[in-house]
Amino acid sequence: MMTPSGPTTVKHLNRLKLGADGMQNLTIFGLLVVLIIVASIIEPKFLGMQNISNVLMQISSIVIVSSVITMVLNTGNLDLSVGGVGAMAGVLYAVFARAGLSVPLSATLAILSGGIIGLSNGLIISSFRIPSFIVTIATMYIARGIAFIGAEGSVITSGLPGDFSNLGEEFLGPVPIPLIYALGFILLFIFMQNKTVLGKMAYAIGANIKTSDYSGISVRKVVTSIYTLAGLAAAFAGVVVSARFNQADCRILPGFEIDVVIASVLGGTNINGGRGTVVGMLIGALILGILTNVLNMMGLILYYQYVVKGVLLVIAIVYNNAMRKAIRI
Amino acid sequence: MSDNIFEIRELTKQFSGVKALDDVSFDIKRGTCHCIVGENGAGKSTLIKILTGAYSKTSGTVTYNDKVFNPSNTRDAMQSGIGCLFQELNVVSQLRVEENICLGIEEKRFGILKRIDRNSKVFKILKRIDSSIDPKGLIEDLSVAKQQVVEIAKSLAMDSDVIIMDEPTAALSCEEADHLFEIIAELKSQQVTVIYISHRLDEIFRIADFITVLRDGKMVATKPRKELNSRSELIQLMLGKIIVEDYVPSNFDRTKVVISAKNVSNRKLKNISFDLYKGEILSFYGLIGSGKTEIARVLFGLDDSNGSIEVSGNKKKINNPAAAIRTGITLVPEERRTLGLCTELSISANIPMMNYSPILSGRLVNDSKVGKLARGFIEKLRIMCRNENQSITFLSGGNQQKVVIAKCLNSNPNILLLDEPTRGVDVGAKQEIFAIIRELARQGNSVVVFSSELHEVLNLCDRIGLLYDGELKEIMENNDSVDQERIMQIVTGGC
Numbered sequence: 001m002m003t004p005s006g007p008t009t010v011k012h013l014n015r016l017k018l019g020a021d022g023m024q025n026l027t028i029f030g031l032l033v034v035l036i037i038v039a040s041i042i043e044p045k046f047l048g049m050q051n052i053s054n055v056l057m058q059i060s061s062i063v064i065v066s067s068v069i070t071m072v073l074n075t076g077n078l079d080l081s082v083g084g085v086g087a088m089a090g091v092l093y094a095v096f097a098r099a100g101l102s103v104p105l106s107a108t109l110a111i112l113s114g115g116i117i118g119l120s121n122g123l124i125i126s127s128f129r130i131p132s133f134i135v136t137i138a139t140m141y142i143a144r145g146i147a148f149i150g151a152e153g154s155v156i157t158s159g160l161p162g163d164f165s166n167l168g169e170e171f172l173g174p175v176p177i178p179l180i181y182a183l184g185f186i187l188l189f190i191f192m193q194n195k196t197v198l199g200k201m202a203y204a205i206g207a208n209i210k211t212s213d214y215s216g217i218s219v220r221k222v223v224t225s226i227y228t229l230a231g232l233a234a235a236f237a238g239v240v241v242s243a244r245f246n247q248a249d250c251r252i253l254p255g256f257e258i259d260v261v262i263a264s265v266l267g268g269t270n271i272n273g274g275r276g277t278v279v280g281m282l283i284g285a286l287i288l289g290i291l292t293n294v295l296n297m298m299g300l301i302l303y304y305q306y307v308v309k310g311v312l313l314v315i316a317i318v319y320n321n322a323m324r325k326a327i328r329i
Numbered sequence: 330m331s332d333n334i335f336e337i338r339e340l341t342k343q344f345s346g347v348k349a350l351d352d353v354s355f356d357i358k359r360g361t362c363h364c365i366v367g368e369n370g371a372g373k374s375t376l377i378k379i380l381t382g383a384y385s386k387t388s389g390t391v392t393y394n395d396k397v398f399n400p401s402n403t404r405d406a407m408q409s410g411i412g413c414l415f416q417e418l419n420v421v422s423q424l425r426v427e428e429n430i431c432l433g434i435e436e437k438r439f440g441i442l443k444r445i446d447r448n449s450k451v452f453k454i455l456k457r458i459d460s461s462i463d464p465k466g467l468i469e470d471l472s473v474a475k476q477q478v479v480e481i482a483k484s485l486a487m488d489s490d491v492i493i494m495d496e497p498t499a500a501l502s503c504e505e506a507d508h509l510f511e512i513i514a515e516l517k518s519q520q521v522t523v524i525y526i527s528h529r530l531d532e533i534f535r536i537a538d539f540i541t542v543l544r545d546g547k548m549v550a551t552k553p554r555k556e557l558n559s560r561s562e563l564i565q566l567m568l569g570k571i572i573v574e575d576y577v578p579s580n581f582d583r584t585k586v587v588i589s590a591k592n593v594s595n596r597k598l599k600n601i602s603f604d605l606y607k608g609e610i611l612s613f614y615g616l617i618g619s620g621k622t623e624i625a626r627v628l629f630g631l632d633d634s635n636g637s638i639e640v641s642g643n644k645k646k647i648n649n650p651a652a653a654i655r656t657g658i659t660l661v662p663e664e665r666r667t668l669g670l671c672t673e674l675s676i677s678a679n680i681p682m683m684n685y686s687p688i689l690s691g692r693l694v695n696d697s698k699v700g701k702l703a704r705g706f707i708e709k710l711r712i713m714c715r716n717e718n719q720s721i722t723f724l725s726g727g728n729q730q731k732v733v734i735a736k737c738l739n740s741n742p743n744i745l746l747l748d749e750p751t752r753g754v755d756v757g758a759k760q761e762i763f764a765i766i767r768e769l770a771r772q773g774n775s776v777v778v779f780s781s782e783l784h785e786v787l788n789l790c791d792r793i794g795l796l797y798d799g800e801l802k803e804i805m806e807n808n809d810s811v812d813q814e815r816i817m818q819i820v821t822g823g824c
Contacts, residue, residue, distance in 0.1 A: 195693045197685045204682055207671035214631075214660065214668050215682040215736070216651035274673050 024268035024323055028283050035287060039294045051293065053176070059263075059289035060178040061086070061237040061253065063282065066260040067189035068230040070281045071199065073264050075223055076206035076273025077125060077132035079230050083256035084143035085114045086238030087249075091150035093239045094248030098159040107167060111235045117143055118231020122224030140257065144250075151250035160246065168243030178240055185233065189278045198222060206273020255306070262309060263288050265316045270324070288312070331395055334359040334491060334522045335380070340389035342375050349375040351546040352389070357539070359490075360520040362513055364533045364554075367543035367567055371755075373526050376543070377493055380524070381413050382406035394490075412484025412492040414477055426471070427464040430455065430483045451486035458482055458512055474505035481512060485521070492516065493524045496753070498532060502616065510536050530563055542566040564756055576788050578808060579770065581608035587744055587775045588628070592636035597623040599799045600636070605744070605777060610770045611804075612778040612786045615796030615820050621779040622663055623799070625748045628777070629653045629660040640744070654683055659742035661733050663749050663779075669733040670721050676732055677703035677717040683740035706735035710765060727758020734765060745769060748779040763789055783813065795819045 039046045065082050072079045089110040096106035117139050125132045150156075170177045193199040201222045205212045212219055242248045261271075266284030269276025291312070295305050335357040342350040350372045357363045365373050378384040379391070382400030391398045393409065400406035407413070430451045452464060459478045468476060477497060484492050494513075498506040513523050513536055527533055533540065533554075540557065542549040549566050557563055588605035598620050605611055613621050626632040630647040637644060640656050647653045650660070662668035670679055680703050681688050688698045703717035710731045714724055721729055730750065737745060747766065751759040766789060770776050780786050786793055787807060794804045795816060802819050805811065 194696075197689070197692075197694065200678070200681070200685065200694060203674065203678065204671055207674045208667070210668050211671050212682070214629075214650055214662055216649070216654040216740075217682065218651060274671065 024320075025277070025280050025283065027323070028267060028280065028287070032283055032287050032290075035290050039290055043294060043297045045297065046294070055286075055289045055293045056179055056182075057176060058292065059285045060182040061241060061256070062259050062263050062288065063182040063285050064185045064237045064240075065230070065233050065256070066263045066281050066285060067185040067278050068226070068233045069260045070264045070267070070269055070276055070278050071189065071193065071202050071226050072132075072230050073261070073269045073271065074193075074199075074202040074206045074273060074276055075226060076209065077223065077227075078136060078261070079118075079121065079227065079234075080133060080136040080257040081117060081121060081140040081143055082230060082234035082237075082260060083253040084140040084147065085117050085231055085234040086241065086253040086256060087147035087251070088117075088143040088150070088238065089114045089235030090238035090242035090252055091147045091156065091248045091250050093242050094156040094160060094164070095150045097161055097164055098156065103161060103163050103166070107239050110239050111232055114143075114231040114233075114235020114238070115228050116231070118228040118234070119224060121231065122227030123220075125227070126220040126223035136257075147250040151248055153250065155250070156248040157246075165243045165246040168240045168245075178244065181236075181240060186278060186282055193278055198225060202226060203274055206270075206275075208274075255309075258309070258313070259288065262313045262316065265313065265320065268320060268323070270320060271317060275324075284316075332358055333392075334394060336390075336392040338390045338392075340376070340379065340391060341387045342372075342379060342384060343387045348546050350379075350386075353543070353546075353548045354389075355541055355548055355551040357522060357524065359522055360517050361538035362517060362523040362525055362536050363539045363541065364525045364527070364537040365541045365543065366527070366530070366533060366563065367755075371543040371567075372546040373543055374495070375546075377495060377524070377526065380406070381411060381493060407487065407489075410488060410490045412481070412487065412489035414480050414484075414492060414494040414497050424468055425464070426455075426462060426466055426468060426479055427452070429468050430464075430479060430486065449486075451482060454485045455479065455482040458515070459508075472505065474501050474508065477501075477509065478512070481516075485516075489521070491522045491524060493526075495526045497525075498527065498529060506532070533563075567756060576790075576807060579608070579610075579767075579791055581606050581770070581791060586639075587641055589639040590628075590636070591638075593624075593627060593634050593638060594636055595623070595627065595632060595634040597799050598627070598634065601801045602636075603794060603801065603804060605775050607775055608770055608773050609792065610766065610776045610778060610790045611792050611794065612780055612790035613794045613796055613801075614780055614783065614786045614816070616781055618798075619796040619820065620799040621781070621796060622748055624796075625660060625662075625746050625777075625779050628746055629658060654740045654742075657741070657743040659683065659737040659740050659745055661730075661737055661745070661747040661750055663752070665726075665729055665733050669736070670729060672721040672729075675718045675720055676707065676712070676714060676724075679721060679732055680706055680735050680739055682736055687739060702739070703735075706732075706738070710735055711761060725755070725758070727754040727762070730754055730758070730762060731765075734762070738769075743774050745774060745776045746779070747776065749781065750778060751782070751785060759785075783816065787811065787813075 045051055065086070069079055069082065092113055093106050093110035096109055097103055101109070121132070121136055121139055124130060124135050168178060172180050193202075201212070201217050204215070204217060205219055205222060209219060238253065241252050263285040264276060264281045265271060266287055267276065267280030267282065269280065288309075291308065292305060295308060333356040337356070338354045340350055340353045341348065353372070353376065365376065367373050375384065379386050382403045382405050385399075398409070400409065455462060455464065455478075458481065459475065462471065462475055462478060468479070471479070481492065497509060501509065513525070516523055525533070525536065537554040539551060539553055540563070541551040542563070544567060583606055585607035586604045587607050591602050593601040601620075601624060603611070613624055615621050623632065627634045628638065628647075630649045630653040638647070640647070640658065643656070647656060647658070653660070666672055671682075677699050681699070685694075687702050688694055690698065700717055706712065707714060707717060712724075712728050712731045712735070714728060721732060724732065745766075750766070751762055754762065766776055766778070778786070778790055790807055792804055793807055793811075793816070795802045797820055
């Protein structure tokens with residue numbers, strides 16, 4: 001009657017562990033390898049140090065924010081405000097710095113402003129149980145609006161202190177600092193997902209919110225905390241972008257909210273919640289970055305890239321569903 | 330045309346190495362009511378899903394009306410004449426009855442719907458089976474029973490000669506079930522075959538012409554009902570062994586009160602007062618809508634109420650499940666799949682949901698403790714699974730329920746509330762769950778069982794509270810002199 005013990009169980013166990021998220025990660029990892037091979041055949045410059053560094057820099061913002069967004073998606077929610085919040089924080093950073101506040105203080109305040117938007121998102125969504133996409137569309141407008149107001153619809157370039165760009169331009173050895181940030185976020189959120197009760201509760205809420213209520217899990221606390229983290233991360237990404245270009249543009253991070261979702265979903269995150277890992281997201285972000293890079297090198301202008309990304313998102317969602325049906329564990 | 334509408338031969342269905350159906354062969358005679366019984370996981374639903382085109386078979390043949398039958402999807406099966414009445418109804422609740430019965434069979438001209446023709450066949454059929462249903466009424470205003478009638482009418486309008494009914498009486502009252510049985514008799518008289526699946530053996534003895542018993546994916550027997558003498562003979566075929574464990578009165582301590590409820594009232598409840606003693610199994614018995622679930626919800630902090638509830642002498646109000654769990658109260662909810670479990674997650678992810686501390690080292694999750702906790706409960710409650718990483722979806726109903734119980738026990742409760750703990754659970758698992766509950770009471774925990782099955786209440790509980798329309802009519806001791814007829818009278822509002 002019982003499960004047989006001994007070697008057979010161990011064998012099953014290994015197969016199962018690979019079965020769930022591992023199978024999916026392995027498949028997309030395969031896809032990534034194929035993409036790299038194809039890219040290097042089409043474009044020999046692709047494997048150059050300079051280009052690889054470019055790709056990584058381009059996806060660093062996505063990786064920073066998508067680490068948190070993967071957890072937001074785990075709870076069965078979306079956050080479409082991250083692009084707007086990034087722009088808002090990037091502009092506020094410049095506004096504060098230009099007004100004479102020190103750079104560290106300006107950066108801190110700008111990042112906290114993103115945290116406030118995230119906190120509001122979380123409280124509204126979890127207290128009133130309103131669909132997250134509509135709440136975060138509203139806050140996306142609010143944040144983007146603040147960015148436009150702060151930069152007067154344009155770009156703040158003058159009056160910034162000399163150390164304004166340090167946050168984004170420095171190197172750690174040969175490695176540009178934004179890559180270090182991205183790595184830090186990945187490690188932090190792999191840890192959050194696997195080692196904290198918050199991470200486990202996020203999965204449970206996304207898998208079944210009613211069961212979570214009935215189990216005494218404080219859905220409000222968990223969802224609000226994760227949204228606050230998402231707001232902080234988005235604002236941090238915006239500040240880093242402003243620092244890197246030594247200016248604050250209210251139009252930065254266009255379509256960012258969709259890019260972070262594409263990275264997560266490509267990485268096997270279930271759009272309905274309950275499933276998805278930060279490791280998978282990293283692979284997804286790399287695929288997204290390489291694809292954009294190749295399209296750029298092939299001379300395809302931005303407009304075509306939207307079409308490609310849209311198609312990619314649809315394929316990723318359909319593929320995830322198919323995988324979930326195929327893996328019966 | 331032969332006598333047999335279905336001839337099933339050596340039918341096998343495999344899921345990644347597990348045989349859900351193993352070499353099953355039997356015939357279904359035209360115009361009969363053919364019941365399929367078996368424990369959960371015996372292969373009943375797999376068989377039904379093959380007949381309705383939801384699954385494709387691995388090997389074997391199915392002949393339907395003398396032709397080899399291989400439906401490619403459910404629509405295909407429906408169009409060849411197989412109607413289906415599932416547990417969860419297929420009706421769209423915001424539509425009118427007439428719109429609903431025309432759904433999927435509506436006549437089109439150039440892709441545009443024709444006006445609903447109220448003289449068409451489907452309306453005539455609906456009127457004939459149940460003239461009280463107004464075609465212009467909204468579906469959501471109808472009772473589950475009447476919604477089923479609408480579904481049956483729809484199947485008949487599509488010229489179905491087979492109607493498969495999967496646990497159709499689960500949500501019906503006695504009278505509604507009686508009406509359904511009359512409809513089944515009428516269907517038979519018109520040479521429509523009914524394939525009927527139910528856990529309720531009384532029903533099966535009442536309506537079956539033939540009974541097929543499945544066990545572990547194999548066919549044990551197909552017999553005319555007349556050849557079966559008693560319920561226990563059927564149970565014996567289903568289980569392959571007899572489990573009889575009748576109620577033994579326990580000596581719980583009547584001086585130690587753990588819950589004292591006084592005049593608890595809310596929208597659904599009227600002045601409920603009772604004491605729960607340490608180590609007893611108390612039950613609330615009543616029909617659907619009598620207030621059982623509502624009492625459970627109040628005690629677990631899900632609903633508000635007036636009146637006082639003292640838990641272990643503490644008058645502090647319990648406002649949410651987290652507070653209830655901290656006080657030592659836990660709830661196995663009525664609907665395990667929607668309220669009790671995260672079905673997509675693994676066993677080991679579900680078990681700690683009420684209390685994460687056993688899987689922590691310091692403040693961090695320790696993976697080896699996660700596995701150890703789950704394996705402990707799997708062994709203790711005899712949860713049948715491949716291992717603790719298996720997803721809940723692929724467990725049988727009884728094993729899913731055991732995971733819910735494990736999740737609740739992990740919160741270290743001393744008061745367990747169980748709402749319909751064995752609903753939709755097979756006979757064997759039912760006995761095991763009874764044994765688990767008895768053992769918990771023996772260890773000094775207090776248990777409240779909310780049930781609409783008298784058999785369950787009489788077999789398990791020390792005292793029985795009878796509910797009718799939100800009122801607690803009486804609390805009686807469970808002993809040999811319990812008058813079942815009187816209980817039925819009280820809970821149906823008879824006195």
